[in-house]
Amino acid sequence: MIKVGNLKTMTNTDWLDTLLKEVLSKEGLKRPKEGGKPEGKEGDAQWQKAIDAGYSPNDVYFQMFDKNNIETEIPEFHTCGRSRHWWITKMNPGNFMPMHVDPHTKQQKNADRFWIPLQDWEHGHIFMYENESICDYVKGDVYQYKDSQALHGAANIGLTPRVVLQITLYEEE
Amino acid sequence: MYFVENYASWVKSNWINEALEKTGYRIPYDFFKDTKVFEEEENGIRQSMDPSERAIYDVYGTDGTFFHLLEAQLFSFELDRPPWIESNKKFTWWITKMYPGQFIPAHQDVIKKHDPNSKRYWIPLFDWEPGHIFMYKKNAFIGYKAGDVFLYDDLRAWHCGINIGTNVRLIMQVTSYGDIYD
Numbered sequence A: 001m002i003k004v005g006n007l008k009t010m011t012n013t014d015w016l017d018t019l020l021k022e023v024l025s026k027e028g029l030k031r032p033k034e035g036g037k038p039e040g041k042e043g044d045a046q047w048q049k050a051i052d053a054g055y056s057p058n059d060v061y062f063q064m065f066d067k068n069n070i071e072t073e074i075p076e077f078h079t080c081g082r083s084r085h086w087w088i089t090k091m092n093p094g095n096f097m098p099m100h101v102d103p104h105t106k107q108q109k110n111a112d113r114f115w116i117p118l119q120d121w122e123h124g125h126i127f128m129y130e131n132e133s134i135c136d137y138v139k140g141d142v143y144q145y146k147d148s149q150a151l152h153g154a155a156n157i158g159l160t161p162r163v164v165l166q167i168t169l170y171e172e173e
Numbered sequence B: 001m002y003f004v005e006n007y008a009s010w011v012k013s014n015w016i017n018e019a020l021e022k023t024g025y026r027i028p029y030d031f032f033k034d035t036k037v038f039e040e041e042e043n044g045i046r047q048s049m050d051p052s053e054r055a056i057y058d059v060y061g062t063d064g065t066f067f068h069l070l071e072a073q074l075f076s077f078e079l080d081r082p083p084w085i086e087s088n089k090k091f092t093w094w095i096t097k098m099y100p101g102q103f104i105p106a107h108q109d110v111i112k113k114h115d116p117n118s119k120r121y122w123i124p125l126f127d128w129e130p131g132h133i134f135m136y137k138k139n140a141f142i143g144y145k146a147g148d149v150f151l152y153d154d155l156r157a158w159h160c161g162i163n164i165g166t167n168v169r170l171i172m173q174v175t176s177y178g179d180i181y182d
Helices: A014-025 A040-053 B013-021 B029-033 B037-042 B051-060
Strands: A002-006 A029-032 A060-065 A083-091 A096-100 A109-117 A125-129 A141-144 A152-156 A162-171 B002-006 B025-028 B065-071 B090-098 B103-107 B119-124 B132-136 B148-151 B159-163 B169-177
Touching: A014 A083, A014 A162, A040 A096, A060 A096, A083 A096, A083 A152, A125 B132, A152 A162, B013 B090, B013 B169, B025 B029, B051 B103, B065 B103, B090 B103, B090 B159, B159 B169
Parallel strands: none
Antiparallel strands: A002 A141, A029 A060, A060 A083, A083 A162, A096 A152, A109 A141, A109 A162, A125 A152, B002 B148, B025 B065, B065 B090, B090 B169, B103 B159, B119 B148, B119 B169, B132 B159
């Protein structure tokens, strides 16, 4: 992961607090229970591998938010003409996301993945990117995946919810 | 954490096989089901847990299974004396087993009243694999080998573990304390 900056350099970052408050105040889409299988052959294979390992598709491992269930307006960033796809993950204590590779970054052309925590780091808030753990970050830090197809996973075994904004930039076909 | 040395040849395959077979205590469920833990603490029968551990039960409750605790008395074998422990020290040991999705929330250990100079060792019984996470202070332990012995350099350090991989995770913990001549 490469730390590329912090959103506080933007003129107005009030939306970050508003967004965090909104996410903390409501329930998102419960995954995987309400999410369905990831798309594509790659997604299928990972889904089956997780089930074989004992993960249940009917459990709730985290919650997801996107433009369909978030009212806070997320400002348009400079995207160099590329399309933007964003979502937010909320993990309550005990939630996690098993190690995986994002299927969508394979389907999207020249996808770049960004990871933006909406809170300062706390003990028990875990993000693993290949062999690296991301700790000690502060709210609004922007990390870019060195490789959008890298293996990664996350967990919250702390005492407070963990909220992260995720953005992918990609080229339209 | 300090790396002590690799003691893979000391680890016996039957220890691992038994650990894989046995259920052990489902923590915290089995710990709380027959014992009034908080009451015993209040009455001074039990040493108080660290506030960080108490906070875990407040947030997560006490009726789930975070992980499986396999204590020494559960096994059919006697552990060979760990060769890295000073010859005058007593020792105690246990194994934690985490299936995919299981964890130990972030906490600080309590230093046992009877020996503030005890030493705690962390020994993975399988090679590291992605998703087998042990966080100690602000570092994740990765790339270790089965039988590696690590010494906690700070008994009060924040630490936690989770298995978000696809295979079971087994960790042996050894604590040395006291003096065998006491």
